[in-house]
Amino acid sequence: MDLLDTLTAKGLRRETPTREEALAVLATTDDELLDVVAAAGRVRRQWFGRRVKLNYLVNLKSGLCPEDCNYCSQRLGSKAEILKYTWLKPEQAAEAAAAGLAGGAKRVCLVASGRGPTDRDIDRVADTIAAIKDANEAVEVCACLGLLSDNQAERLKAAGADAYNHNLNTSEATYGDITTTHTYADRVDTVTKAHGAGLSACSGLIAGMGESDADLVDVVFALREIGSDSVPVNFLIPFEGTPLAKEWNLTPQRCLRILAMVRFVCPDVEVRIAGGREVHLRSMQPLGLHIANSIFLGDYLTSEGQAGQTDLDMIADAGFEVEGAGEPTLPRHRSEAGLGGGCGTGGGGCGDAEAETGAHACGTGGCGPCGGHTPEATDTHENDELRSDLVRVRRRGAGTELAPNA
Numbered sequence: 068m069d070l071l072d073t074l075t076a077k078g079l080r081r082e083t084p085t086r087e088e089a090l091a092v093l094a095t096t097d098d099e100l101l102d103v104v105a106a107a108g109r110v111r112r113q114w115f116g117r118r119v120k121l122n123y124l125v126n127l128k129s130g131l132c133p134e135d136c137n138y139c140s141q142r143l144g145s146k147a148e149i150l151k152y153t154w155l156k157p158e159q160a161a162e163a164a165a166a167g168l169a170g171g172a173k174r175v176c177l178v179a180s181g182r183g184p185t186d187r188d189i190d191r192v193a194d195t196i197a198a199i200k201d202a203n204e205a206v207e208v209c210a211c212l213g214l215l216s217d218n219q220a221e222r223l224k225a226a227g228a229d230a231y232n233h234n235l236n237t238s239e240a241t242y243g244d245i246t247t248t249h250t251y252a253d254r255v256d257t258v259t260k261a262h263g264a265g266l267s268a269c270s271g272l273i274a275g276m277g278e279s280d281a282d283l284v285d286v287v288f289a290l291r292e293i294g295s296d297s298v299p300v301n302f303l304i305p306f307e308g309t310p311l312a313k314e315w316n317l318t319p320q321r322c323l324r325i326l327a328m329v330r331f332v333c334p335d336v337e338v339r340i341a342g343g344r345e346v347h348l349r350s351m352q353p354l355g356l357h358i359a360n361s362i363f364l365g366d367y368l369t370s371e372g373q374a375g376q377t378d379l380d381m382i383a384d385a386g387f388e389v390e391g392a393g394e395p396t397l398p399r400h401r402s403e404a405g406l407g408g409g410c411g412t413g414g415g416g417c418g419d420a421e422a423e424t425g426a427h428a429c430g431t432g433g434c435g436p437c438g439g440h441t442p443e444a445t446d447t448h449e450n451d452e453l454r455s456d457l458v459r460v461r462r463r464g465a466g467t468e469l470a471p472n473a
């Protein structure tokens with residue numbers, strides 16, 4: 068297939084595909100699906116071998132958010148029966164993180180619900196980072212605390228944070244349909260602040276909110292431009308009690324096409340299968356590993372994932388290996404540009420052969436439609452085929468008396 072040969076060649080050269088080529092990946096048929104996975108897999112192996120990076124979520128503060136992101140189980144007015152609690156103490160967070168690290172994770176993602184942190188919250192997170200790094204110096208810590216004010220990114224960097232997550236989630240054109248309490252520009256501003264402070268930018272998307280193929284391509288090109296080193300790809304978990312509870316728009320095949328499109332647009336960037344992996348890819352998860360080089364181990368912020376050991380078994384059975392703590396995730400040309408070395412901008416270059424290079428969060432299970440957009444009819448469940456049986460609210464780990472899943 069000419070399209071896939073072209074995209075593979077471009078991915079191996081870190082060359083940017085055209086928008087039309089990215090759209091064409093999303094329009095491929097089920098008959099072509101394994102060819103799409105194989106082509107994206109060649110690009111993945113070129114830059115990341117058969118390594119799978121494991122990340123571990125610690126929900127520092129759950130629910131009770133004043134923002135109104137339609138996809139999020141923690142939103143204002145959410146009726147989802149999720150765990151609700153305020154800030155974990157540093158030692159509680161460190162204990163949860165230790166379980167993930169013992170399970171093989173190399174990055175801990177510290178997430179708190181809310182519009183953004185106060186300066187006092189930054190102090191709390193700094194203490195938490197210290198508690199985690201005191202026990203395990205090699206761990207990567209990513210903070211995800213919402214919109215940042217001036218100097219907060221610098222303070223997190225000084226406290227030892229390695230990365231900051233803030234997802235763009237969807238296209239600029241669609242953004243107002245999913246949230247009214249902040250803007251797409253606010254989100255771009257926070258990713259820019261994090262990047263400017265020397266934090267590695269982690270920013271991704273949520274698919275399945277009723278967006279069009281053009282919206283998906285728009286947000287992925289925007290993530291390339293903004294310099295994201297890691298791109299979490301969330302698949303909407305339609306929580307009962309949220310405005311998007313009936314948005315069951317994804318099939319495993321569509322999820323794989325979306326992942327492949329992200330890989331072709333950002334060939335040398337960490338592509339992470341985030342929230343919704345088990346819910347939407349289901350038995351096709353191992354094929355996702357051929358495209359993405361990163362997943363979350365265990366549970367998500369407000370929903371439960373499959374058992375951590377099942378994640379590890381799946382990786383081994385599929386012929387992949389867990390990335391070790393001492394192994395760099397990013398290819399040398401990107402890591403030499405610094406953890407925050409951007410993508411598609413002067414410093415970076417996901418897909419740019421010329422330039423080397425929640426909550427608001429990944430894994431909320433939040434994240435969807437936004438209304439106003441018609442899902443691709445050939446590639447979706449009927450909307451009345453609700454699979455809410457697949458969504459399990461988290462009842463263990465942080466904020467409970469039960470051991471975390473890792």
Ligand code: SF4
Nearest residue numbers: 132136139425426427
């Ligand atoms: S995504 Fe973040 S800001 Fe939006 S409602 Fe959820 S916790 Fe609040």
